[in-house]
Amino acid sequence: MSDKTETTTNTNTNTGTGTAAAAAAPEVLTEVRGQVGFITLNRPKALNALSLGMVRELMRTLLAWRQDPQVLAVAIRGSNKEGAFGAFCAGGDIRFLHRAGTEGNPQLEDFFTEEYALNHLIHHYGKPYIAFMDGIVMGGGMGISQGASLRIVTERTRMAMPETAIGLFPDVGGGYFLSRCPGHVGEWLALTGNTIGAADAVAAKLADGSMASADQAAVWEALGTQSFGDGAAVQQWVESKLIATSPGGISARSQIDHYFGLPDVPAIMAALEAAADDDWCRSTAATLRQRSPLMLFVVLEQIRRARAMNLADDLRMERDMVRHCFHLRPGQSETLEGIRALAVDKDHAPRWNPARIEDVSAATARAFFDSPWPAHAHPLATLAG
Missing domain, CATH: 3.90.226.10 (2-enoyl-CoA Hydratase; Chain A, domain 1)
Structure with missing residues (x-):
């Protein structure tokens, strides 16, 4: 793989739900710059809600990069209507789930099987996987970030597992990571679906550290220009950019x-x-x-x-x-x-x-x-x- 390669995919074609206009806008952007693989979720109008095609492209990319010696680490972010960052991922595409469930579309079964396999891969990836969890991080967005080796939140982070509000449960490994929150915080988050910010996310052990939202772009760009000895060095460099915060407790x-x-x-x-x-x-x-x-x-x-x-x-x-x-x-x-x-x-x-x-x-x-x-x-x- 060359020093800079870029792959884009139009994931709408994989579920048969896209329009010609949507076909022009790839929903997952991937590239390798320097020694790092970069992923940008690019479905901003839907707050980067995951489609089956996006799940498949993420899996394909991560499997390829896991075997690529040029890629020492992976970084993932979302995008908003104004550009990069600002919204990580609001979850799965619930309109697709409703339509598929109503119509008996077998892709409903494929979606959950493949999404959960992707969540498992991320937790066991073997290379640093760094999640920039800016803005909305909910449901399926938690699934593709909680397994990260470094989970970064910002002052704009709004984190939740709100599934009980739609008659579902906190899936994508939610049982695993929520049950490991301190005390009974996991039960509280799972049953209420309440939204928490950066400080509570760190206190709940659902994030590792904070970064000012305004600093993310510079860190992201610099990641592709630095020279690193190994994957651990990539993560340590990013960790050095985090904001030092005093440990706090979850309110109530x-x-x-x-x-x-x-x-x-x-x-x-x-x-x-x-x-x-x-x-x-x-x-x-x-x-x-x-x-x-x-x-x-x-x-x-x-x-x-x-x-x-x-x-x-x-x-x-x-x-x-x-x-x-x-x-x-x-x-x-x-x-x-x-x-x-x-x-x-x-x-x-x-x-x-x-x-x-x-x-x-x-x-x-x-x-x-x-x-x-x-x-x-x-x-x-x-x-x-």
Whole structure:
């Protein structure tokens, strides 16, 4: 590979959803400059939401660079309507998921299998993988950044796993990385879907350090012009550009640990609502009442099971769960209903089934953890560790 190579791909053609206008705009930009491979997510109008084509191009690129001795490290960023940075990745393309789930398009299954395999690859990449997590970092954006060897946030970072708001669960390895947050912060983030900024992301162990957003472009450009002895030197050079910050704690940490450490969702809700004179408790309870009651049960179980799992086992569990999200109850998918309300009809009035936490059957929630496949035939059977 030459000192500067560039590959662009129009990922719309891979899902058959692109228009001629969209075909002119590649959604993933990749190049090698010097000793570093650079990836820019280039779907700014959709906040770089991941399509199946983008997942495939990321996988293809990372596999190629893993074997390329010229590439010592990888850097990834997003883009916004004004240019580079400003928005990392808002998650998966939920409109595609709704359409594919409604129409029975088999690419729905491909998307999740291939996305989770990509998440696993990033966690086990073997070369420094440096994520510039500027702006929106949610859902699938967390999946392609949490496995990074260096996770950089800025004052503009808005991080969340908001899946319970669309009748889904924090997938892409969310069980694994959220369950490893301090105390019960993982349960709080997973159930509420609340958004956190840079300081809380570092405190929650979901980021390694901060950089001023205004400094990112210079660091990015300089990465391609420096001479490095090895991949570790690349990462150390970037680390030297991070802002020194005093260690801080997550706000309301004691309340988070108290309430979200309770044994089940009804107990959490009862305790929060019993403390209605406390603003934090009242606000948190109100948020949970807006989420899918069924998926709150599922998600709490997910996070707690994942604490004892390695990444591969967690991803296999999540692959089982996502299959059930679309097929466990024919015609009654919480996920399709949640996406409909948020992104299709945009009435923001999901008709959850059941409608109340008090009416959720624990048996229905447990069924999400029954694998549809024997172990040898699981779509992610080959993932290790």
